[in-house]
Amino acid sequence: MKNKNGVPSWAIRTLPALLMGLLASGHGLAQSSAVVYGIMDAGVRSTSGMSPANVRSVGNASMINSGINTTSRLGYRGTEDLGGGLQALFFLESGLNINSGATSSSTKFFDRGAYTGLKGGFGTLTIGRQNTLLADAVSPVDPLATRFASLNSNVAISALSAHQLGTEYGASGSSTGSYRLDNSLKYAYGFGKTTARVMHAFGNQSDSNSKLSSTGVSIDYRGADWQGVLAYTEFKTVTGLSLKGYVSGVAVPVGAGSLKLTYSGHTANTTATAKTRNQVLGLGGTWPLTPQIDLVVGHYQVNRSRSAAADDGYNRTIAFLEYKLSKRSLVYLEADSTRWKKDYLGAGLDGRSTGLSLGMKHSF
Incomplete structure (x- = not known):
């Protein structure tokens, strides 16, 4: 049946419900959020006994570097409220070299992370390319709070950003580091001030479930008086060799600042008969000198032992004096x-390397 304007009666009955549904849908969209963010960090750096890539070398070097204080990046993240306390989420992040305008990775545009997931009363489950549990554990207890990633021993060795082993451990897509892994599932559940995490990354190999895979567990406590972390992960190569890494650390407030201590390391099978072991002890923290000026200091002691090679390592101290122009x-x-021990990363080179940097960081 139609009314005098020729509109079917079922449409007249349905239209109000349809409009209410659209309004409800619009209300649901209002509960969603998406954010574009980034960090732009660059500075002038001068070194002695170290290359522009912060590797032990001959002579002096001067350069403009990106990410001296904090790694430059561009990211996108967002959530959608699904109702009943459930949220969908996503995360995409690219590392940038703002001194050249290039992305940090030539093979992965979202090299710093690309994942989606669900969050609710059951915890948080994410899937994609993500930080390992070792990387997650280092962040809150590292003396420098992961500043200067390319020189920071906890980032490079404890969290495996630059393990220098020449083999891909886990599905990292790199033979130089395993800070993040492709094809991974991560689950986190918080109870009180404690959060437990488990993570598994698939190797995606047609002939094996274990090749290039990794599995890890971690637990952290974040209270008002102190914070502590403990994490362990085992990584596999495509030939089945293993790397077993761990991170432990505590952070305690000291006045308006903080004091942090870490003890971390890993043991890697580099061949069927050879092993490399690294241990890292880190100590330092942050001390506000004025409301605008912070002093951040970290000292790292690295000891390395290898099959059929002399033990070596280094001691490194890094300090930042930061002047806040604004919140961003x-x-x-x-x-x-x-101070290098023996021939670590270079035979016959000077036993000491130094660096000095002046830069600026802006966050948005």
């Missing part, structure tokens, strides 16, 4: 000194 912008002065 700061300028910094950085100084570092490394």
Whole structure:
């Protein structure tokens, strides 16, 4: 049946319900959020006994570097409220070299992370390319709070960003580091001030479930008086060799600042008969000198042992003096000194390397 304007009666009855549904849908969209964010960090750096890539070398070098204080990046993250306390989420992040305008990775545009997931009363489950549990554990207890990632021993060795083993451990897509893994599932559940996490990354190999895979567990406590973390992960190569890594650390408030201590390391099978073992002890923290000026200092002792090779390593101290221009912008002065043990990363080179940097960081 139609009314006098020729509109079917069922449409007249249905239209109000349809409009209410659209309004409800619009209300649901209002509960969603998506954010574009980033960090732009660059500075002038001068070194002695170290290359522009912060590797032990001959002579002096001067350069402009990106990410001296904090790694430059561009990211996108968001959530959608699904109702009943359930949220969908996503995360995409690219590392940037703002001194050249290039992305940090030539093979992975979202090299710093690409995942989606669900969050609710059951915990948080994410799937994609993600930080390992070792990387997650280092962040809150590292003396420098992961500043200067390319020189920070906890980032490079404890969290495996630059393990220098020449083999891909886990599905990292790299033979130089395993800080993040492809094809991974991560689950986190918080109870009180404690959060437990488990993570598994698939190797995606047609002939094996274990090749290039990794499995890890971690637990952290975040209270008002102190914070502590403990994490363990085992990684596999495509030939079945293993790397077993761990991170432990505590952070305690000291006045308006903080004091942090870490003890971490890994043991890697580099061949069927050879092993490499690294241990890292880190100590330092952050001390506000004025409301605008912070002093951040970290000292790292690295000891390495290898099959059929002499033990070596290094001691490194890194300090930042940061002046806050605003909540989002700061300028910094950085100084570092490394004393090498024996022929670590270079035979016959000078036993000490130093660096000095002046830069600016802006977050948005």
